[in-house]
Amino acid sequence: MNVTHAAVAQQVRRLEEWLGVGLLFREGRGLSLTADGKILAEGLLEGFSQIAETIEMVASGGRDRPLNISMTPSFAVSWLMPRIGEFRTKHPSIELMLNPSVDVVDFRRDTIDLAIRYGDGDWPGLISAPFIPARFTIVAAKSLVQDRKIDSPQDLQDLPWLQEMGTREALQWLESQGVDLSSRKLNVTHLPGYMLLSALRAGQGVACTTSVWVEEDIAAGHLVSLYQEDSSKSYHIVHRPSVLRPEAKIFIDWMKQTERRDRQQATTSMGGE
Numbered sequence: 001m002n003v004t005h006a007a008v009a010q011q012v013r014r015l016e017e018w019l020g021v022g023l024l025f026r027e028g029r030g031l032s033l034t035a036d037g038k039i040l041a042e043g044l045l046e047g048f049s050q051i052a053e054t055i056e057m058v059a060s061g062g063r064d065r066p067l068n069i070s071m072t073p074s075f076a077v078s079w080l081m082p083r084i085g086e087f088r089t090k091h092p093s094i095e096l097m098l099n100p101s102v103d104v105v106d107f108r109r110d111t112i113d114l115a116i117r118y119g120d121g122d123w124p125g126l127i128s129a130p131f132i133p134a135r136f137t138i139v140a141a142k143s144l145v146q147d148r149k150i151d152s153p154q155d156l157q158d159l160p161w162l163q164e165m166g167t168r169e170a171l172q173w174l175e176s177q178g179v180d181l182s183s184r185k186l187n188v189t190h191l192p193g194y195m196l197l198s199a200l201r202a203g204q205g206v207a208c209t210t211s212v213w214v215e216e217d218i219a220a221g222h223l224v225s226l227y228q229e230d231s232s233k234s235y236h237i238v239h240r241p242s243v244l245r246p247e248a249k250i251f252i253d254w255m256k257q258t259e260r261r262d263r264q265q266a267t268t269s270m271g272g273e
Contacts, residue, residue, distance in 0.1 A: 066097040067247045071116035073164065073193025075235060076100040078213045079132070080116075087254050094247045102166040102193065107240045113248045115238040118210060120231075127241050130234040132259060134210035138173065138227040141203035145224050153177035153227065160187045162205035164196050169208040177227075210235075 016023050023037035033041060105115045121128040153174060163170040189205060200207045217223040237252055
């Protein structure tokens, strides 16, 4: 422990003074515990043993529990699910718990290891790393818009809208653009995030989403980008500032390698056309 006998003796004397009782007495060439010293030693031994058992229980629980990952439903449907089979094949020993949700993650309360969230990455008290850059966009099927003239956000009020359950993205965006919704109720369908993109592509309404999930549809002419924010927002990998579990590090590395590979393949494919 790199502590001298003199230093230990000094600490024992301070403890005796604080307790007001003797803990050791000299016996021959050695030291023995007094009656009070024996009581204290037995109690401390029991206490430290309980602490050690509790730490081991918590640690083993952390090692044995699944890797818990929270993500937005759109991210789950568009990016993760088409690729997750590859991860499971490469790492069959890592048990996963995938939680698609728009709810705010409380890392202090919930046993969540990683979260994938969209934004500017400024979440105090957490570590966030940009993963996929994506602009916030208002988009609709070409079959829905047809030849309608859209010069301002006000021109979108008569169209049906799609909004992910648990959010107010559509209403908040329209209000931020100065659209007065007090005199006219918007035709909104609230639906789970995993259904939103399918409904959007089917021409069932205008929707707020991120450009990365619809850029191929826009390029093919199936969807029309009506408005797009010029911002530097991204999907971020978010976690506590504490040390990551080994399984979480493996998952993050796999995500980054997979996205890098897919982007390179997409670039190569475009260059060959």
